[in-house]
Amino acid sequence: MDAGRRIETALDAAVAHLEAPGAPPRLAEALRYAVFPGGHRIRPRLCLSVARACGDDDPAAADAAAAAIELLHCASLVHDDLPCFDDAPMRRQKASVHVAFGEPLAVLTGDALIVAAFETLARGAARHPQRLAALVGLVARAAGSPAGIVAGQAWESEPYVALSDYQQAKTGALFAASTVAGAAAAGAQPLPWRLLGECLGEAYQCADDLRDVACRQEEIGKPAGRDATLGRPNAAALLGTDGALERLKRLTREAIEVIPDCPGADTLRAEIEAQTRLFLPKSLANLVSA
């Protein structure tokens, strides 16, 4: 099965558990709405690529890790879109969850997806409890406080923040989790894989800033120009479009260079090059490969 199919199948199984008989019907509907259809599934693709590069000897564990990371990402999107944060009306070309289902169910959808991430790990990595223990710790670290995505979002409530702390927590942590969890799911040492995830997280952040500044809403499925509206730092606004594109190219090269020795390193390199092309919509991606 190719990576895309594996990811959608794993996410579908995870969401199906949440919708089991007895679930409140509107919550169940909101949970599926928040997860499907997805974006490019960049983080779980990265996770599976690393797992395969490390031998992928327990595909159920790798699928669970990939799904858990995407569930956390979806949870963070639902909560970040809430009126008390970005008050975003749209996400992935459709109404955001609180617009479609109301604020109470949007809060609960995010909560349930966070829980589901860990439940998915427990179910999928049960064959190797030692790996499960590592995975729960690695994924939790990327999600919570002091340095996960929740902490990243919380920096927006602080009067002073170092841009790098903010971006590392808000974006970098989940990319780093994607690579280390992919390795851990396959029984490899996770730590050497962190740097690759961090480089790709920075590259993605840079691409996201470019999309916000240089694209129209139809291309990115959510309102453009939000960083300026919300007074948030943006690499493309600071460096200009060309400067940000240059930075993105450099970070992508760096990522390729820091791939640890592993059985599937060559394939992994090619996959990461393909995945980073998904960071930008076509109009901008052509400029990077130029």
Added chain:
Amino acid sequence: MDAGRRIETALDAAVAHLEAPGAPPRLAEALRYAVFPGGHRIRPRLCLSVARACGDDDPAAADAAAAAIELLHCASLVHDDLPCFDDAPMRRQKASVHVAFGEPLAVLTGDALIVAAFETLARGAARHPQRLAALVGLVARAAGSPAGIVAGQAWESEPYVALSDYQQAKTGALFAASTVAGAAAAGAQPLPWRLLGECLGEAYQCADDLRDVACRQEEIGKPAGRDATLGRPNAAALLGTDGALERLKRLTREAIEVIPDCPGADTLRAEIEAQTRLFLPKSLANLVSA
């Protein structure tokens, strides 16, 4: 160390990890505010009592299970108090988290506490990965969808709900998790312990309804009469104070009767009798023991 000290120590260690260097300071402050000072810590006490009744051969695992359950309970209080749910101004004799820290940090505090519950399990139960696997699954089941506390809260967004489904998910699930997780942490079969937790969950719900109807705000640390204001079902309103007190007595007796065979059954019986007395403020508790 007595149970109360074990619980506060375990919670303090869990929160200290969330406040580690690099954490956003206001989030860190809100996290500690949401967990300390606590209420009666009824659920973690129950968890530790069951673990001890089952031999408590890995106290770190039992402490982690107890802390994880209390962290989830605190998370649910923070989110339930939000303006889009109960809009509660007070909790545990002080301003609720969104009043003290604002709505964005209240959402994130709940999120971070959910994550912390699983991180605490991963850290504390590392010596027995097989038990950790069981604990993550049991705790997740009590927290999320289809039948955990998040689902319980989501029933409030449905046009029709069976009262038993609502109360079982909103209150019963975490009590059931307290007993099964206590057993699992000590290496015992968790399933036989579910019924005890469910009985105590029903008893607690009945006591909570009594407190809402029959107590003043100063006694319970939050506004009284909220169920009537919010149009929620309440056993004391349905059965009258005497009827609800009778039901509470019966449920407590049932709980004592369904304790599974275990090395520490006698001590456990006494502990549960003491713990159920904490369900009500003194003015009402005297009526139950009368």
